[in-house]
Structures are given as C-alpha cells and as structure tokens.
Amino acid sequence: MKTENALSNSTPSQEKINRVLKLQKITLADIEDLNDAERNYLGEISTEMLVYLKDEERDNFIDKIAQVLPPSTNDQIWEHNHFAIGRAITKLIGQYGAMPPKFMIARETGLSRQTVAKHLTEYKTHPQYLAEIEQFKFMTPEILAGVCKLASNGDVKAARLYFEMVGAINKQQPNTVINEQNNYIQINNTILSQENLKQLSKEQLNQIEHIISGIGGK
Structure with missing residues (x-):
C-alpha cells in the first residue's frame, strides 16, 4: 500500500494538469488534489510558458496563476523584468542617444507596455530593489x-576622493561661492587679476600681450 502511494505521488497525471491549465484562473483549491509530482510538473510548465510568452499574453498568464505562485517565483519574475528593462534602456540609449519611450522598451524586452510602465513607477518601493541597493552598500568597503590602494600608490585624484569618502575633507565648504573663479598673475608684489585687466585700455592690453609673446618666443 505504501509503495502504491509512493508511485502515485511520483507520477504526474497529464490529464489533471491539462484540466488545471484550462481554467480561467487557478486557485489554491484547484490544485488541492494534485500530488507532489503533479505540482512540480505544473510549476515546470508554468516556468516554460513564462519564458516564451510575450506582451499581454504573458501578463494574462501571470494573472491566471498569481494565486498559486510561491513568493520566490514572484521575486524571480520581478528580477527578470527589472534586469530586462534596465538592459533595454542601456541598449536603446546607446543606439538613439536619448531616453527611449515605454513602447520601445516593451518591444525590446518582450514585456507589455503596461508591465514596463508599472515597473518604472513602482520599482523604488519594491523589496527586491531595496535589497539590491543594500548589495551596492555592501560593496562600499571593497x-x-x-x-585607498590607488591613493597609496601616488594617485592624487584617488587620494582626494578617498579623503572625501572618509570625511577628511569637505567637497564644498559652507558659505563658499563655487561659481566664482579668480584667475590672476602675481609679479613680485604686484597682482594682475581679471578685474585689473578689465580696467586697462586697449593699448595697455596690447603692451602686456606683446611682452608675454616676447617671453614665450625666447
């Protein structure tokens, strides 16, 4: 008797699986009489269909099986959509030099325009996205x-970036105007600034230019 039960649990019934797949919506009650092998088989078929179905057909199938999908599968669907949309945007920007519209992203990914729009609107609050951000934070010490290694080897830009990252220096000091650039030349105790140059006559500017040109030609 135990052997018969074991065999029945290890052999999927194609007829029962087909009956379930023909339903408009599949609920938990619809798969209660499926054994372990049949549930696994239903899961395999569902995964295959998600791979080749496109656009609204894919959306409709996901809606059909939504009630019996385990959380892990939902996470995988979200991750697939997120990766596909990100890759499509990168590719299309490279081709056209502009942010692509949603219909182009949908065509490139095989997802529906509705799915693309929904993902772009809601991804920031999705647990998988928040987990992804934590992965990037995890890499911060690395x-x-x-x-730090580049800075230790004499890379000045890396050294400045390192000091900024650890808070040793501030990128922008408080109450500092960053749009003002003061260029000047100091000769002994005389400072020749942009403001000084603006006050000089054309003849005086020509004399300075002549002097500098003479120095450069020597």
Whole structure:
C-alpha cells in the first residue's frame, strides 16, 4: 500500500494538469488534489510558458496563476523584468542617444507596455530593489579599499576622493561661492587679476600681450 502511494505521488497525471491549465484562473483549491509530482510538473510548465510568452499574453498568464505562485517565483519574475528593462534602456540609449519611450522598451524586452510602465513607477518601493541597493552598500568597503590602494600608490585624484569618502575633507565648504573663479598673475608684489585687466585700455592690453609673446618666443 505504501509503495502504491509512493508511485502515485511520483507520477504526474497529464490529464489533471491539462484540466488545471484550462481554467480561467487557478486557485489554491484547484490544485488541492494534485500530488507532489503533479505540482512540480505544473510549476515546470508554468516556468516554460513564462519564458516564451510575450506582451499581454504573458501578463494574462501571470494573472491566471498569481494565486498559486510561491513568493520566490514572484521575486524571480520581478528580477527578470527589472534586469530586462534596465538592459533595454542601456541598449536603446546607446543606439538613439536619448531616453527611449515605454513602447520601445516593451518591444525590446518582450514585456507589455503596461508591465514596463508599472515597473518604472513602482520599482523604488519594491523589496527586491531595496535589497539590491543594500548589495551596492555592501560593496562600499571593497571600493574604498581599492581607492585607498590607488591613493597609496601616488594617485592624487584617488587620494582626494578617498579623503572625501572618509570625511577628511569637505567637497564644498559652507558659505563658499563655487561659481566664482579668480584667475590672476602675481609679479613680485604686484597682482594682475581679471578685474585689473578689465580696467586697462586697449593699448595697455596690447603692451602686456606683446611682452608675454616676447617671453614665450625666447
């Protein structure tokens, strides 16, 4: 008797699977009489269909099986959509030099325009996205160590970046006007600034230009 039960649990019934797949919506009650093998088989078929279905057909199938999808599968669907949309945007920007519209992203990914629009609107609050951001934060010490190594080898830009990252220097000091650029030349105790140059006559400017040109020609 135990052997018969074991065999029945290890052999999927194609008829029962087909019956379930013909339903408009599949609920937990519809798969209660499926054994372990049949549930696994239904999961395999569903995964295959998600791979080749496109656009609204894919959306309709996901809606059909939504109630029986395990959380892990939902996460995988979201990750697939997120990766596909990101890759499509990168590719299309490279081709056209502009942010692509949603219909082009949908065509490139095989997702529906509705799915693309929904994902772009809601991704920031999705748990998988928040987990992805944490992955980048996790790499911070690794990146910092790399910058530190470059700085130790004499890379001045890396050294400045390292000091900024660890808070040793501020990128912008408070109450500092960053749009003002003061260029000047100091000769002994005389400072020749942009403001000084603006006050000089055309003849005086020509004399200075002549002097500098003479120095450069020597």
